[in-house]
Amino acid sequence: MEILNWKDVQHVNDICVMAPTLQLAEKAEMLIKQENYQNIDVVVAASGRQETVKCAQTLAAAGAEIIITRKGTRRIVEEVTNLKVVSLNNPLSDYLWMLKERGLHTPGLIAFFSYDPMSSDILQMCEMLEVQTKNYIFKSFADCRGCVERALKDGAVFSVGGAWTDPWAKRLGLPHVIVENSVETILNALESATQLRRVQVEEAEKQCLFKTQSEMYQAVLDFTHDAILAIDENGRIQVLNPPAERIMGCRAADSVGQPVEAVLPNTLLPDVLESGEKQLDQIMQIHQTLCNTNRIPILVDGQRRGVVATFQDVKQLQNSEQKIRLKLHEKGLVAKYAFNDILGDSPAIRSTIQIARSYAASRASVLILGETGTGKELFAQSIHNASDRRDGPFVAINCAAVSNSLLESELFGYEAGSFTGASRGGREGVFELAHGGTLFLDEIGEIPRETQVELLRVLQEKEIRRVGGSRVIPVDVRIIAATNKDLLQETVEGRFREDLYYRLDVLDLKLPPLRERGDDVKILGLHLFRQLPGGKDPIMQSQFLYLLEQVGPYQWYGNIRELQNFVERANILMRNAGASSVTVSDILRRRAEPAPEPCQETESRDRRAIEAALHNHPGSMADAARSLGCSRQTLWRKMKKYGIQR
Known part of the structure; x- marks a missing residue:
């Protein structure tokens, strides 16, 4: 380091030694290097008050926080800046050495020039040594001439002062010596300034942290949707947010400062203050607003120091919930059905509903087994709506309706450019869409084995990686799967x-098939019939129930879907041909008979029919399915079963 010219500085360190003499500056510079002090600069300001003022103001503007200087300069620095100042205080020993060298053997009066009155210790020491002294005090550079003149008039033969009195003493012919600061004095000042700066920094950090926390708390108070009211240990309001x-x-x-009961009589906060017991999810009326409130005692070292209460407008909560549900509805991620929507009074269906309700309380995976048309998704939605995930999304995917090549990207999503035709910004998969809710995997038995491996990993690790991506995304999803296959047998045969x-x-x-549900057929059939044109006509209903009774022990292999077809055909025929002229034979396409057993001949016939339909309709799966009299999902499933490729 080197002594700085204060007139040229743009930036200085936190601590600066402001020396009135070059000798003091050089000594301070040497000690700073010797003791390895960091971030301390040294400047010289030796031309009187005006220069001292400008120097102090320049250092303050350049970033100085603490000035080390002599007493006279200290007063000026403190007057013109807000900087902290550490004084270079001369101890008694500094004066002893000076007198020993210069003044003890000088006959006559010794004048002491100082900015403040001299220490009584120094004056007493001189008296004990029989040295004649007098103290002359100045307050400005201009005062120094008068002090020297008075000293000469009083007969002074020698003088002791500082940088301001030295030039006047020399000009007027009075021998003069500047009391230099000892090494010990400078080191003490350097150490004091360093410790003071350390305290300043620590205090500034604390103040910054406190201010940040205060601003954060204030932002929470001002911008939270909850109303917040806090009282102190005397029941007086301390916090009341907008x-x-x-x-x-x-x-x-x-x-603020008023007793809470004087502002709002029914808060019950004084009761909580007295009991120390929190009160959660309480309903209370505040003027015209019905509120949900929590009242929490504030305990400090086991002592009750106050209570904080939060209030939520029940109507606003309901509106917010409605908005969330509307957004989920817009995305199609809402379960529409609940257990109350499942019709039937048969022991079989009642028992099934009871078991499903118990599953809703768990977060474990559920596997729903049942024939086609038994209501697997209806039960999946009901379980979701009865669970603690009811406010989260419900996402359903039919695994048989998605081709093998696209199934993985539908499940786990994909990144931009991961395959030909991928969306420019990538896309979420159903696992991400269902985060915080329930994912319903219908026709789970149709998933190819290569996708089964990735699905297993996701279920175990609870995280997914999009197709073409490297980022791992945590997911919180409850799985409900469904199938009409015997999955255990599928595992034995190596397909699952x-x-x-x-x-x-x-x-x-x-899930019980419809043929095992007894009179539930009439309940379901009549419910479906009422939804159709003319279905609320009592005469039409009576005739329809008569037709159902005529069906007899029909097996309903298509379950609810087949019953729905029966109801729709019956409704159309009854309205067009007359209710009384319609017979069961006009409606049913097959009579009660044993369930057909799959055989090689049947499979061969199905295979040939599918291949022919695909050949005749090469560009449209929908047209091929329509020519076979089945849905696209059924066609996909049979293609997978027989290993037929498009």
């Missing part, structure tokens, strides 16, 4: 992974 002002109909400026089967089959739910 939502609380609105609900309570008062201003914080008028209420055994480890995945046991991961899915934590809770299994077997």
Whole structure:
């Protein structure tokens, strides 16, 4: 380091030694290097008050926080800046050495020039040594001439002072010596300044942290949707945020410091203050607003110091919930059905509903087993709506309706450019869409084995990686899977992974086919009939129930879907041909008979029919399915079953 010219500095360190003499500056510079002090600069300001003022102001503007200087300069620095100043205080020993060298053997009066009155210790020491002394005090550079002149008039033969009195003493012919600061004095000042700066920094950090926390707390108070009211240990209001002002109909400026009961009589906060027991999810009326409130005692070292209460406008909560549900509805991520929507009084369906309700309380995976048309998704939605995930999304995917090449990207999503035809910004998969809710995997038995491996990993790790991506995304999803296959047999035959089967089959739910539900056929049939044109006509209903009774022990292999077809055909025929002229034979396409057993001949015939339909309609799966009299999902499923490729 080197001594700085203060007139040229743009930036200085936090601590600066402001020396009135070059000798002091050089000594301070040497000690700073010798003791390895960091971030301390040294400047010289030796031309009187005006230069001292400008120097101090320049250092303050350049970033100085602490000045080390002599007493006279200290006063000036403190007058013109807000900087902290550490004085170079000369101890008694400094004066002893000076007198020993210069003044003890000088006959006559010794004049001491100082900015403040001299220390009584120094004057007493001189008296003990029989040295004649007098103290002359100045307050400005201009005062120094008068002090020297008075000393000469009093007969002074020698003088002791500083940088300001030295030039006047020399000009007027009075021998003069500047009391130099000892090494010990400078080191003490350097150490004091360093410690003071350390304290300043620590205090500034604390103040910054405190201010940041205060601003954060204030932002929370001002911008939270909840109304917040806090009282101290005396029951007086300390905090009242804007939502609380609105609900309570008062201003914080008028209420803070007031007894809470005087502002709002029914808060019950004094009761909580007295008991120390929190009160959660309480309903209370505040003027015209019905609120949900929590009252929490504030405990400090086991002592009750106050209570904080939060209030939520029940109507606003309901509106917010409605908005969330509307957004989910717009995305199609809402379960529409609940257990109350499942019709039937048969023991079989009642028992199944009871089991499903118990599953809703769990977060474990559910595997729903049942024939086509038994209501697997209806039960999946009901379980979701009865669970603690009811406010989250419900996402359903039919695994048989998606081609093998696209199934993985539908499940896990994909990044931009991961394959030909991928969306420019990538896309979420159903696992991401279902985060915080339930994912319903219908026709789970149709998933190819290569996708089963990735699905198992996701279920185990609870995280997905999009197709073409490297980023791992955590997901919180409850799985409900469904199938009309015997998955255990599928695992035996090697078509379904055994480890995945046991991961899915934590809770299994077997849905009864319609043929095992007795009179539920009439309940369901009549319900479906009422939804159709003319279905609310009592005469039409009576005739329809008569037709159902004529069906007899029909097996309903298509379950609810086949019953729905029966109802729709009956409704059309009854309205067009007359209710009384319609017979069961006009409606049913097949009579009660044993369930057909699959055989090689039947499979061969199905295969040939599918291949022919695909050949005749090469560009449209929908047209091929329509020519076969089945849905696209059924066509996909049979193609997978027979290994037919498009």
